[in-house]
Amino acid sequence: MNPVFMSLLLFFSLSLFIGTMADRYWLLRAGEFSFRHDRVADRLRSLLGVGFGQKRLLYEKGAGWMHVGIFAGFLVVSLRTVTLLGRGFDTGYNLPFMDGPLGLFYALLKDTFAVLVIVAILYGIWRRLVIRPARLHLSLEAVLILLWIAILMVTDLVGDAAGLRLDPHHRERGWAWASTALSPLFAGSTESAAGVWVQAMFWSHCVLVLAFLNFLPFGKHFHVLTGLPAVYLRRMTPSAALEKMDFEGKEVFGVGKLEDFSWHRFLDMYTCTECGRCNDQCPANVTGKPLAPREIITNERDEAYRLASHLIQVGKWKAEGRDELAAAAIADCERPALIGEVNDVEAIWACTTCGWCVSHCPVVIDHIPNIIDQRRYLTMMEAKVPSVLQNALKGLENNSNPWNVSAAAREDWIGDLEVPRLRDKGSSEYLLFVGCAGSFDDRNSDVTRAFCRLLNKAGVDYAVLGTEEGCCGDPTRRVGNEYLFQMQAQQNIAAFQKYSVKKIITACPHGFNMILNEYPDFGLEGVEVVHHTELLAELVADGRLKLKAAAQAKVTFHDSCYLGRHNDIYEAPRKVLGSIEGIQQVELDRSRREGFCCGAGGGRMFMEEDLGTRINHERINEVAGTGAAEVCTACPFCLTMLGDAIKETDRQEQLQARDLAEILLENLAD
Ligand code: SF4
Ligand code: SF4
Numbered sequence: 001m002n003p004v005f006m007s008l009l010l011f012f013s014l015s016l017f018i019g020t021m022a023d024r025y026w027l028l029r030a031g032e033f034s035f036r037h038d039r040v041a042d043r044l045r046s047l048l049g050v051g052f053g054q055k056r057l058l059y060e061k062g063a064g065w066m067h068v069g070i071f072a073g074f075l076v077v078s079l080r081t082v083t084l085l086g087r088g089f090d091t092g093y094n095l096p097f098m099d100g101p102l103g104l105f106y107a108l109l110k111d112t113f114a115v116l117v118i119v120a121i122l123y124g125i126w127r128r129l130v131i132r133p134a135r136l137h138l139s140l141e142a143v144l145i146l147l148w149i150a151i152l153m154v155t156d157l158v159g160d161a162a163g164l165r166l167d168p169h170h171r172e173r174g175w176a177w178a179s180t181a182l183s184p185l186f187a188g189s190t191e192s193a194a195g196v197w198v199q200a201m202f203w204s205h206c207v208l209v210l211a212f213l214n215f216l217p218f219g220k221h222f223h224v225l226t227g228l229p230a231v232y233l234r235r236m237t238p239s240a241a242l243e244k245m246d247f248e249g250k251e252v253f254g255v256g257k258l259e260d261f262s263w264h265r266f267l268d269m270y271t272c273t274e275c276g277r278c279n280d281q282c283p284a285n286v287t288g289k290p291l292a293p294r295e296i297i298t299n300e301r302d303e304a305y306r307l308a309s310h311l312i313q314v315g316k317w318k319a320e321g322r323d324e325l326a327a328a329a330i331a332d333c334e335r336p337a338l339i340g341e342v343n344d345v346e347a348i349w350a351c352t353t354c355g356w357c358v359s360h361c362p363v364v365i366d367h368i369p370n371i372i373d374q375r376r377y378l379t380m381m382e383a384k385v386p387s388v389l390q391n392a393l394k395g396l397e398n399n400s401n402p403w404n405v406s407a408a409a410r411e412d413w414i415g416d417l418e419v420p421r422l423r424d425k426g427s428s429e430y431l432l433f434v435g436c437a438g439s440f441d442d443r444n445s446d447v448t449r450a451f452c453r454l455l456n457k458a459g460v461d462y463a464v465l466g467t468e469e470g471c472c473g474d475p476t477r478r479v480g481n482e483y484l485f486q487m488q489a490q491q492n493i494a495a496f497q498k499y500s501v502k503k504i505i506t507a508c509p510h511g512f513n514m515i516l517n518e519y520p521d522f523g524l525e526g527v528e529v530v531h532h533t534e535l536l537a538e539l540v541a542d543g544r545l546k547l548k549a550a551a552q553a554k555v556t557f558h559d560s561c562y563l564g565r566h567n568d569i570y571e572a573p574r575k576v577l578g579s580i581e582g583i584q585q586v587e588l589d590r591s592r593r594e595g596f597c598c599g600a601g602g603g604r605m606f607m608e609e610d611l612g613t614r615i616n617h618e619r620i621n622e623v624a625g626t627g628a629a630e631v632c633t634a635c636p637f638c639l640t641m642l643g644d645a646i647k648e649t650d651r652q653e654q655l656q657a658r659d660l661a662e663i664l665l666e667n668l669a670d
Helices: 003-028 040-052 063-087 101-131 140-166 177-186 191-218 220-232 263-271 293-306 308-320 323-332 345-350 356-360 367-381 387-399 435-440 442-458 474-478 482-498 509-522 532-541 571-578 615-625 636-648 660-666
Strands: 430-432 462-464 503-506 528-531 553-557 583-586 630-633 656-659
Touching (some): 040 220, 101 140, 101 177, 140 177, 140 220, 177 191, 293 308, 293 367, 345 367, 356 367, 387 482, 435 636, 474 509, 528 532, 532 660
Parallel strands (some): 553 583, 553 630
């Protein structure tokens, strides 16, 4: 076509692009560096499923499928784009193997996907301009990008259609079915007019595609380039497992400035598509708190771009190991406070760590560690915790429980019930890890007693640690006191090791999550952790707990975030309820993976909720809407929150909240 022009075009556009990407790279290196190179096979699986397979979008008809269509089309058509760039140098250029049958098949595929992309884009524009889903901002950039992609498809199809006028017997005629269908448009054209069309479409396509490439790093469509690397480099640990903090040699604990983040957080910022899926059912956002997970990411990203020249320099110094220069530049850089100005302090404390955001983000952005790192800074560096939380923290420090009840009272719940202690028994098949709520909270110690009665009835060999047990550390860690949490974890692990514990049961999903997913970072090995719903399901299935028919009742199950979304246990409690004759299970609209938080996770159980409406009220209204007479829980925090909501909304007459163990105990055959 025109090798000189194509060379110049490629030289200038690629130079510009490489320069921009280098800046983005150095900016990212301003963060703390660590490379995730473990579990390569799992990473590749995730890249195939979540990245190329767009798994998280397939859940969602409409917008999700539209995105999948555009993404797939983009991948298919990009081969064509490479071919066209090559034809700038040699008119007959083709990619290897494309001169044979594979080329014909590709022509068919390419035209099909080009049309699919155009249809998906028309739907996308209509959705943004006419339907206007609440979670989306009306963004000119988004509409411009959609039009840009559509024009790329059109230039390709029209260029090929004009080409068929010049070469009516081209071997791709028919295979490239959309271009063939458009070719009659040029039937009356002279050869020279058709030639002008071919040239115009060719150069428009090449210029637009290279301009598009250069535009991407400046907006939310940067995810087109960063999405797949971000998915590959994602955190592979369970969603609720926080990263272990190393105190050795550190002066800053947590994140108080952008440069304290790991570089993965910068990659998250680059990758956010601003789709708003994370905001959609964020309990804090839905109930009017100042927290919107999307805005946490985009506020930080906007601030990073505002400080780009500083961060790029810091990134270069850190990469060269010139840490003193970097530290001096960081200290001298005047900027708005990350916590307080870039992010609202109330937003940082409003998170319940429910995991809605991280599990629904199509590009696996990790909001929870981002937020917790800022809490760590507030708690450990600045000692700025909400005043109501201070008593809980004092209790955790002095008595290893957030109720601040004397540690000596940890086994008072046992009373005259027959519950073996490990210190007497020496060993048992299971350790029952009771947890703070099950030990100190009146309503939840009823649940612990009910569960022990079931264990006794089924003849399970178990024992408790009693006063040798301490808080699992969930609230401590989630409100940012990592130092205290690590001590709590180590004390519990030492107690487990003292009695060579091999299996642990707990009725608390928070304790379950800590012991299963977080304690291994502190040396716990070879211990099976079972939630009480799983054990109860097993005991019922094995006939070790025999049931009688219950009075007819409509019951709904509320999924605890730490049991369901974070640990994927959805069926066990439903199976137990399903095995009680007379109970009619009804599902909440928001259930299983879509379950809605009770409002107590992330240490929120011990904070006031004085902004917006109450999360537990939102949930109990939904429960009441099912017509159920009872809401079954499998988490002490959920039980407290829903029980309180029933009282506060005056529903004691028609609704009650009970743990699965209590319902089961009531329906045991004699
Ligand atoms: S974890 Fe839950 S509460 Fe926290 S930001 Fe995400 S969706 Fe909101
Ligand atoms: S963080 Fe994820 S879910 Fe939230 S707006 Fe960005 S891409 Fe969408």
